[in-house]
Amino acid sequence: MRVSNRHIIYVQGYDPRGLAQYYRMFRTELRKFARLYQLSATISRPHSRSDDEITSWSIETGTQDNGQGWRTRTDYDFLRFEDFIQNDLAAPIWRTVPHAVWLYWQMIFCGTIGRFWRASWRFAIFMTWPHIILLLEALVAAGTGFVFGKGLDALGVPWPLPWLAGSGIFIALLWGALRYFENQTYVLYLLRDTIWTIQFSHRRRPDWDQRIDRFAQYLTEVARTSEADEIVLVGHSSGSFLAAEMLARALQLDPALGRHGPRIMLLTVGANFPIVGFHKAASDFRDHLARLAVEPQIDWIDCQARKDVMNFFPLDPIASHGIDPGSARRNPTIVPVRFREIIRPEHYNLFRWQFFRVHFQFVMANERPHAYDFFMIVCGPVALRERMAHPAGALAIATASDGAEREQAWSELAGSGPLGGSVAVNPGSAKEPAARRRG
Secondary structure (H helix, E strand, O other), rough: EEEOEEEEEOOOOOOOHHHHHHHHHHHHHHHHHHHHHHHHHEEOOEEEOOOOOOEEEEEEEEEEOOOOEEEEEEEEEEEOOOHHHHHHOOHHHHHHHHHHHHHHHHHHOOHHHHHHHOOOOHHHHHHHHHHHHHHHHHHHHHHHHHHHHHHHHHHHOOHHHHHHHHHHHHHHHHHHHHHOOOOOOHHHHHHHHHHHHOOOOOOOOHHHHHHHHHHHEEEEEHHHOOOOOOEEEEEEEHHHHHHHHHHHHHHOOOEEOEEOOOOOEEEOOOOOOHHOOOOOOHHHHHHHHHHHHHHHOEEEEEEEEOOOOOOOOOOOHHHHOOOOOHHHHHOOOOEEEOOOHOOHHHHHHHOOOHHHHHHHHHHHOOOOOOOOOOHHHHHHHHOOHHHHHHHHHHHHHHHHHOOOHHHHHHHHHHEEEEEOEEEEEOOOOOOOOOEEEEE
């Protein structure tokens, strides 16, 4: 229950910013975390393996009360995909837009978009957003081109020059709008993200599959050799289904994974499993979810937030895919998170409608002490399973004012029993009804 050494394996989502910006964000948020809880925290410089697929750093965190508190060391691995992502984003506009539109209409006709709407209307709107913006931009460009062509026709310019000029205006304006308003609309990024997820769902991205296989092998090696008290595999956003896929493949390589060595936890935050699993072709992925649902040596925590339109809330990642493991089911433990409770009101109101900023709050520092705290999960002294089973006790340890109060909190946490049961306490306000369920 007391963690002095932890190993985090963080699976990158479909984020082109990559290692450099993630490490800077992590270092900045770590400082905020240390100030909030009055802790000491140091972080090493990142170092990469020779293949540049995994970059690692270490964090030393602890209280400042002269040996009466706790100290935890965390080895942090960042699993990288930005080379694939940047290559995708370099695809020309003329190829991306027709491809994405064609795939979206395919999803409509085969019922996938309908399944998204039934699972989470917020996410369905978010996924439709780039197509709405694309349509509006195309209508404006087409209207301008039409008016320009009609003007030339009125001036007596012989056909087909007005038509060619109008078509040229349409293409130029649409291309310019997509290119120069991308930072405001994210249309091209979201279209390319859609293309990738569909290709991945249909197993048309062997480069991704091969790297995930190597990462699965790496996880089995870490489990055999690590001296950590727990290994936490973290997946944020689309990294959630990549992490689940990686863990399932690791279990195929080593069926005894989790029975020897450190405890292994899967933590998914801001997850969007249906964007892969709701495709009919993704039967292998659904089989992997079914295995994780009943795996006795793995604990899976799935954190969801209503305010985050990029994750499916509320969603049961197992039942929503038509998987029924029966009484053998034990995963995941679903944890609702309210960002309003962990961010000061004046800051929350500033970014509550900035959807990407809200989405990343799952992996950023809190502004208020709270049971859900990504950096306390990564750097704190309480094991993830006990933290999620007894959030009030874990929070008491983090906010204790002295060693005696902290030891009292440890005693209460130790006597509160293991994670389990059909209902657990919501890690938000203690006044709210129980809202987290296991399985």
